[in-house]
Amino acid sequence: MKLSTDRGCKLAILIIACLVLGALLAGWIAPHDPEKAMPELRLKSPDWEYPLGTDHLGRCIFSRMIFGIRMSLLIGVGVVLFSAILGIFLGGTAGYFGGILDETIMRVVDAFLAFPSIFLALAVIGFLGSGLTNMMLSLILVEWTGYARLVRSIILSLKGGEFLEAAMSLGASDQYILRKHLLPNVMPQVLVMATLGVGYAILGAASLSFLGLGVQPPTPEWGSMMNDARPFVRAEPQMMIFPGIAITITVLAFNLLGEGLRERLDPRSNIKMDL
């Protein structure tokens, strides 16, 4: 598929760069304090002072959206980072050492995969309680299995390769082989999965926050902003529409970038999708 062409990739990088910049400079860009409630200004229509209007507590929607970038990127990158580390470690161990260790780890992976992902995340939050930390933990528990399976399959395909035999005959330790020979071979495909994973994690986090089980008020987060907007959707639809656009653009950017990276770094899946 030639959808994620250079143009798509460049557009994605531009959007992500703007988001990162927005997150870093939120304090300067946002015209108002995102958490300061001013009941006298509640449900104000957009004007020059409040470009996207105000919410039910009189908070500036534009400022909350700008600060919401920070939260979304933090969740997306954080979840992917921890999932990838866990997945690489366990998938690498299973693939490289094989035997009973491989069987045990892969059965645990199968067990985690047996749960529909959002229900597993909901159950973790349901038992451990809502909030940012538990939400991130729940998403990590959902996502790590993908990395573990990917890394294991790559390592299995590399095992028996001449470069590994050469390293072993030179007396290299398992840790050295894993770190210096196998990890670099695994990283390109992990990077593709991670880029796509950031988008999924942002989407998952927004869903959980929308249900009131993720980021808690008054912290600005796009999903929880949409949850706040639910009773006012008839009179003030912009409260619902703008955070939704922000989520869509962000997730789309990571998906586009992921597809672009896949075309460059993972020729096998490219062949499969581009027959």
Add this chain to the structure above:
Amino acid sequence: MLSFILRRLLLLLPVLLLVSIISFSLFCLAPGDPAEILLTGPMGTADPATVQEFRHKAGFDDPPQIQYLRWLSRAVRGDLGYSYITGEKVLDEILHSFRSTLRLALASLVISFMISVPIGIMSAVKRESMFDCLGMALALLGVSVPNFWLAYLLIIAFALRLDILPVAGYGSNGDFEHLILPALTLGISAAAITSRVMRASMLEALSQDYILAARARGLHERSVVLGHALRNALLPVITVVGLNFTYLLNGSPVVETIFAWPGIGNLMTYSIYDRDYPVILGCMLFLAVLFLALNLLVDICYYYLNPRLRHEAEH
């Protein structure tokens, strides 16, 4: 065939055991005393002596491993305990709500196929045309749009502005008009994934030698595409049905909550709000078993429909 099914069932056993261990471990980590919640509800207070007596009688003060074994032996017999809130049997509540989810999922599946199959076929046939680019761009957009946002866009358009469909609810018995918006929300989201799989599968079929032979015989293009390529491209559709069902089920907590659709997603979400732990635990176990069974069914269908797999297994 039988030995294939038996082998797969045997492989499922350790996974099922791990599923139950993961579920029960999470249950054990939950804050609050189940005995107290059961006697008084999550917010109330109870007489400590009564709670202590109940805890002992119900076995809540046993070590976790004993509690797990007791729970597992009941779960195997279909007893998932009672809801803290309604006092009803958990399995009854799950089965009752799952019927609504299944109805919604089937309607969404139909919508998803109605959108994705024509787009997938046309994109593959007219590869790298304007239609292909637009179709696949829409598919990429479709997987990026949060389904709860899409739900509200549909509500704003069809229920609030045009006023032709109800905002939410189940009607007297899951009326058709109440089904349209939630099914459309889930169906559109799922179609984004299916259309890409359909396109890739069609492209693979179109690149085979028998298509070249059919064309060489001077067959009409329509008969080449629909009569030869599509028939072969539909085999991965079985996997797509499984994939779609997973996707639809994953969308159910949010979509069912928005549309007040009394399905399993809604049950799970409200059980979390109410800290109704047995229902959460029951939903987890039920869905995991259902998923494993569904995957097994897909594998069996694949095995049955693909003669190469059968041949490999026999030799």
